[in-house]
Amino acid sequence: MLEAIDLTKRYGDFTALQSLNLTINEGEIFCLLGANGAGKSTTINLFLNFIGATSGSAKINDLDVTKHARETKQLLSYIPENLMLYKNLTGLENLQFFCGLGGKHQSKGELEELLEQSGLQTDFINRRVDNYSKGMRQKVGIALARARGSKVLLLDEPTSGLDPKASNEFSELLLSMKEKGVATLMATHDLFRAKDTGTHIGIMKEGRLLEKFESQEVSFRDLEKLYLKHMHN
Amino acid sequence: MNSVFLIAKKEILIALRQKVIRALAIVIMVLLSVALYAGYVAYDQQKEVIENARKEKREEWLTQGDKHPHIAAHYGTFIFKPKTILSLFDFGLDTFTGTSVYLEAHYQHEFMFRPAQDHSSMIRFGELSAALVLQILVPLLLIFLAFPAFTKERESGTLKLLISQGVSCTTIVWGKIVAYLSILLSILAPFFVIAFILSTMLANSETIPDIAVRVVLLVIIYVVYLLIFVAFSVWVSMRSSTSKNALLTLLTCWILFMIIIPKTTANFGESMYPLPSMKIYREAIQKDIKSGLDGKASTSFRQNQLKKEYLQQYAVDSIHKLPLNFEGVRMQAGEDYGNKVYDVHWARLKKIFDNQNRIASLSSFITPYLAIRNLSMGLTATDLYTSIHFQKKTENYRRELVRKMNNDMAQNSRYGEFYEYKAGKNLWNSIKEFEYTTMSVYEIVSLYKTELISLCCWAVLIFSLLGYSSRKIRPVYE
Numbered sequence: 001m002l003e004a005i006d007l008t009k010r011y012g013d014f015t016a017l018q019s020l021n022l023t024i025n026e027g028e029i030f031c032l033l034g035a036n037g038a039g040k041s042t043t044i045n046l047f048l049n050f051i052g053a054t055s056g057s058a059k060i061n062d063l064d065v066t067k068h069a070r071e072t073k074q075l076l077s078y079i080p081e082n083l084m085l086y087k088n089l090t091g092l093e094n095l096q097f098f099c100g101l102g103g104k105h106q107s108k109g110e111l112e113e114l115l116e117q118s119g120l121q122t123d124f125i126n127r128r129v130d131n132y133s134k135g136m137r138q139k140v141g142i143a144l145a146r147a148r149g150s151k152v153l154l155l156d157e158p159t160s161g162l163d164p165k166a167s168n169e170f171s172e173l174l175l176s177m178k179e180k181g182v183a184t185l186m187a188t189h190d191l192f193r194a195k196d197t198g199t200h201i202g203i204m205k206e207g208r209l210l211e212k213f214e215s216q217e218v219s220f221r222d223l224e225k226l227y228l229k230h231m232h233n
Numbered sequence: 234m235n236s237v238f239l240i241a242k243k244e245i246l247i248a249l250r251q252k253v254i255r256a257l258a259i260v261i262m263v264l265l266s267v268a269l270y271a272g273y274v275a276y277d278q279q280k281e282v283i284e285n286a287r288k289e290k291r292e293e294w295l296t297q298g299d300k301h302p303h304i305a306a307h308y309g310t311f312i313f314k315p316k317t318i319l320s321l322f323d324f325g326l327d328t329f330t331g332t333s334v335y336l337e338a339h340y341q342h343e344f345m346f347r348p349a350q351d352h353s354s355m356i357r358f359g360e361l362s363a364a365l366v367l368q369i370l371v372p373l374l375l376i377f378l379a380f381p382a383f384t385k386e387r388e389s390g391t392l393k394l395l396i397s398q399g400v401s402c403t404t405i406v407w408g409k410i411v412a413y414l415s416i417l418l419s420i421l422a423p424f425f426v427i428a429f430i431l432s433t434m435l436a437n438s439e440t441i442p443d444i445a446v447r448v449v450l451l452v453i454i455y456v457v458y459l460l461i462f463v464a465f466s467v468w469v470s471m472r473s474s475t476s477k478n479a480l481l482t483l484l485t486c487w488i489l490f491m492i493i494i495p496k497t498t499a500n501f502g503e504s505m506y507p508l509p510s511m512k513i514y515r516e517a518i519q520k521d522i523k524s525g526l527d528g529k530a531s532t533s534f535r536q537n538q539l540k541k542e543y544l545q546q547y548a549v550d551s552i553h554k555l556p557l558n559f560e561g562v563r564m565q566a567g568e569d570y571g572n573k574v575y576d577v578h579w580a581r582l583k584k585i586f587d588n589q590n591r592i593a594s595l596s597s598f599i600t601p602y603l604a605i606r607n608l609s610m611g612l613t614a615t616d617l618y619t620s621i622h623f624q625k626k627t628e629n630y631r632r633e634l635v636r637k638m639n640n641d642m643a644q645n646s647r648y649g650e651f652y653e654y655k656a657g658k659n660l661w662n663s664i665k666e667f668e669y670t671t672m673s674v675y676e677i678v679s680l681y682k683t684e685l686i687s688l689c690c691w692a693v694l695i696f697s698l699l700g701y702s703s704r705k706i707r708p709v710y711e
Contacts, residue, residue, distance in 0.1 A: 048397055050709045073399030084390035086243065088250040100239045101398040154397075 001026050001183035002047065002152060006056035009042050009207075016042040018207045019056065024200070026151070029174060029184040031198035031215070033191065033227055038204040040187030044156050047185065048078055060152055074102065076152040077145030081160050083137045087130035091115060091140050094129060095147060102148045111147060118143035119169050135166030142173045145182075153177065155186040159193055171197040191227060195220045203230050236400050240408025241415060248378065248416055257374050258420050264370060265424045268363040272321035273431060283313045283332065291666055299655040301646075302638035303564060309337030310634070312627045312667050317614040318432045318440070319447055323364035325615025334624075336631040338568065338638070341575055363428065364609050367421075367455055368602060369491050372462040375413065376483040379466035382409045383706075384476040393708045402703040406467060413463045418456070425452055446674050447612045454612075457688055458605040464695040471702050490600040498596035498603070502589040514578065521574045532567070539566050553648050561643025568635050575628075583621070590617065594683035601691045604684040611681050614671040618680050622672055630667050637664060 002024040009017040017039040024030045032040045045051045047058045049065045049072070058065045060072040085094040095111050106114075115125050118139045124132065132140075138158055145153055153174070159167040167190075174184060174197055188194055194201050195215055202212040203226065210230050218226065248254045290311040297308060313333045320327055386392035386405075395405060429448050436444050466483055473479035509517070524531055530538075543555060543562065552559040597604035610616035637660070646654035678685070 045709060048393075050393065050396070050707060070399045070401070073397060076397070078394065078397035080390060080393060082390065084394065086247060086391060087389075088247045089243070093246070097239060097243050098394065098398055101236050101395070101400050103235075 001028075001061060002030075002185055003059040003062075004043065004046075004056070005059070007043070007046060007053055007058055008055045009039075009046060009051065010054045015207045017046070020209055022202070022209065022212070024183045024185055026181040026183050027178055028199045029178055029186060029197055030200045030202060031194035032185065032187045032202050032204055032209075033189070033194055034187075034204035035189075035231060037206075039207040039209075040204055041156050042207070043204075044078075044154050044185065044187055047154055048076075049073075075150065076154055077141070077148055077150035078154045079138060079141040079145070079156070079158045081157040082134060083141040083158075085129045085132075085137055085140060088128060090126050090128055091120060091132065091136070092125050094140060095143055098144050099147045104148050106147055111143075114143045114147050115140065118146065118173060133166075135162050135170070138162065138166075138170055139173075142170070142177075145177065151182060153182055153184040153186075155184065155188075157188055158186065159188065159190055167193060191224055192220065195223050203227055205230055236404045237407045237411055240395075240400070240405055241411035244409055244412030245415060248412070254378060254416075257377055258416070261366065261371060261374050261420055262424070264361070264366045265363055265421075268361050268366050269321065269424065269428060269431070272324070272362055275324070276316050276318070276321040276435070279316045279332070283316060286311065286333070287313050294664070295658065295661050297661060299657045301652060301654055302561075302642045302656045302660060303338065305656065305661070306338035306635050306638040309335055311335055312630065314623055315669055317619075317671060318435050318444060319451075319613035320615050321431065321435075322362065322428055322451070323609045323613040323615055324360055324362045325364075325610035325613060326617055326620060327615045328360060330617075330620040334627050336627065336634060338564075338635045339571060341628060341631070363424070364606075364613070368458075368605055368609065371417070371421075371459060372491070372602075373487060375417065375459065375462045376466055376480070376487060378416065379409070379413050379463060380470055380480045380483050381476040382413075382467045382470040384470050384473050384479050387708065388476060396708045402471075402706045403700070406471070406699055406703045409467050410460075410463055413467075414456075414460060417459055417463070421455075443674065450674065450678070451609065451612050454605060454608050454685075454688065457692055458601055461601050461688070461691045461695055464692075464699055468695060468699050468702060471699070471706060490602050494596065494600040495603055495606075498592060498599070502592035505592065506585045506588040508582070508585055508589075514582065518574055518578050521578070522571050526574060526577060535566070535570060536563060539563060555648065557643045558646045558648050558650070559643075560648055561639045561641075561646070565636060565639035565643065568632070568639060572632055586617065586621070591683075594681070594687075597684045597687040598690065601688060604688045604691070608681050608684045608688070611677045612674070614677070618677070619671055623669060626669055627667070634664050 002022070004020045004022040007017060007020040007022075008015070020039070020043060022030070022043075032038075032043065034040050042051070046053055047060065047065055049058075049069050052066065060075055063072050065072045085091070086097070089097065092108065092111060092115065095115060096108070099106060099111065112125055116122060120136055120139045120143065124136060129137065129140075141158075155174075159170050162170060171193060174186075178184065178199070186194075186198065195218070198215045200212060201215050201218075201223065203210050211226070215223075290313075294310045297305060300308070311333050314327075314330075316327070383392070383405075386395065392405075396402070425448070429445075432444050432448065433441050465486070469482050469486070470476075470479045473482060522532070525535065539562070540552060540559070543559060544550065544552065547555055549555060593603060593607065597607065607616065611618065638656075641656055641660050642654070645656070672680075
């Protein structure tokens with residue numbers, strides 16, 4: 001579903017991402033771990049075609065994201081660290097707007113139901129987004145991904161700054177989407193969440209993917225040791 | 234296309250929920266209403282004053298009693314410039330060009346009763362007309378509306394979310410332009426409808442088609458002008474790193490376009506092609522009348538030549554024996570020569586005006602404000618060309634009036650007979666009342682081709698820049 005082939009991004013002499021090779025299949029959640037500047041967000045921005053690759057290619061459903069920008073974006077949903085919606089619109093209006101842009105026209109009732117299913121409190125659905133917490137906005141993001149029927153989720157530190165309850169609810173939502181065959185690439189600092197939610201984990205440092213493995217292969221403690229070992233080297 | 238309308242709908246909804254935008258829209262509507270009402274009141278009052286004065290002066294001319302035709306020619310009459318209906322929308326130069334002129338033999342008098350004379354020096358900054366609001370203040374509203382079009386999306390992170398939905402930047406650009414234009418038209422549409430209804434109510438049935446064409450053209454050029462500002466604001470927002478930078482850039486451009494460039498080009502035009510003072514202009518005419526255009530044919534020389542010609546033509550040895558009053562012939566010949574001299578000097582003056590106007594027209598390629606200002610004045614018949622056109626018609630009327638007086642004197646009186654001969658009502662009635670029809674729309678448009686082309690060039694340039702930049706834009710800086 002998601003494939004990076006020798007994906008490289010350089011800014012002058014600085015290499016943000018070096019020859020990344022990665023495949024994420026349907027129903028997989030690939031968690032990218034790494035310190036700030038490791039190349040996690042660069043990877044996501046390359047899949048989104050927000051920035052151009054220096055060499056290599058990023059593919060979604062076998063389509064190159066640069067050559068098929070519109071088609072590949074129809075397949076994905078993106079939730080950044082701090083999902084910003086239009087503050088002067090309600091959660092429902094935001095959802096209606098973004099769904100409409102993706103060509104998915106659903107009734108108001110269906111969208112309200114999706115927002116509820118995504119964990120947004122009913123009395124907040126028709127309130128303006130400037131009254132929302134970060135967790136609430138992330139839930140609108142998940143509702144959007146569901147409404148669009150996205151096959152791919154690109155998440156850039158989505159649980160950063162969320163309280164444990166909201167973070168747990170978010171993980172539950174990801175797992176429910178995984179069950180539906182959604183392929184997810186998530187950049188995160190949260191080792192616990194990566195181990196708990198991810199099917200696969202990759203550790204990045206200075207633009208390189210140093211290691212990748214199935215999350216079942218390691219215990220949380222081993223993951224922590226492995227991560228710290230790479231960070232200290 | 235659907236995405237364009239979705240984005241437009243979202244933008245409109247957001248704008249409507251912003252107090253600042255609502256307040257600005259109300260301010261613009263109030264200003265337009267006040268300006269239109271003030272224009273209507275000024276039009277109505279001046280029309281009544283002019284109409285009463287016209288009737289009074291015509292009556293005075295017709296009932297002046299029996300007198301010598303040349304005395305009547307000096308008694309003269311007043312001509313009043315009719316207020317054009319669309320001047321309630323754009324006062325143009327009417328405030329400065331004067332509303333009436335005194336016509337008499339030998340002299341081309343200046344226009345009198347300039348409304349600007351009754352105002353304080355603040356009039357130099359412009360009167361509050363609907364045109365002023367549309368030309369200067371509405372672009373300012375657009376700047377406040379559109380400056381964060383892209384920067385805010387980028388700053389808040391919504392641009393990433395928008396583009397991740399598969400929407401192209403071109404679609405976003407068009408969505409925003411459609412939104413801002415819709416907001417603008419919803420503010421302006423009622424105003425244009427009221428202005429049109431008011432104009433047709435005040436017009437007589439013959440002039441309604443002409444007014445309708447002018448109003449339609451005004452609507453088109455104003456929409457294009459404001460569209461240029463919408464697109465320009467969106468483009469600047471797209472190219473700016475922050476909302477603050479976008480606002481500062483746009484406000485700087487507004488000051489340049491509306492104040493600095495128009496003033497600078499006007500000063501440049503004046504210094505490149507300076508006008509002579511009225512005193513010098515008048516003295517030069519009098520000198521050429523006295524000494525002749527070539528400096529050789531003085532008044533007495535010309536009169537002697539004329540006398541010789543007439544004596545030869547009628548084969549007589551004395552002007553007393555001529556079958557007509559030579560004094561009338563001499564006066565008309567003097568009048569004709571004076572007109573010839575005036576035409577030469579006026580042509581020189583007109584050339585200076587034309588050169589200054591050419592600079593003003595070409596300057597519309599530097600600021601679209603000059604293009605709309607000139608076009609708007611032209612279509613509302615409050616511009617310099619209309620003023621000159623009216624002046625030319627009044628001068629022709631004056632010449633015809635004086636010619637008839639002199640001819641009557643020549644035909645019906647005898648040489649040496651002056652106070653003894655008196656003309657009456659029949660002669661005064663033979664002078665038809667002055668009627669003025671403004672230039673046709675076609676004539677006006679052909680005079681402002683440069684402005685029309687420049688407005689089109691501005692539109693093409695801004696949309697090309699938008700097209701180019703929207704293909705280059707990325708939601709994150711690389």
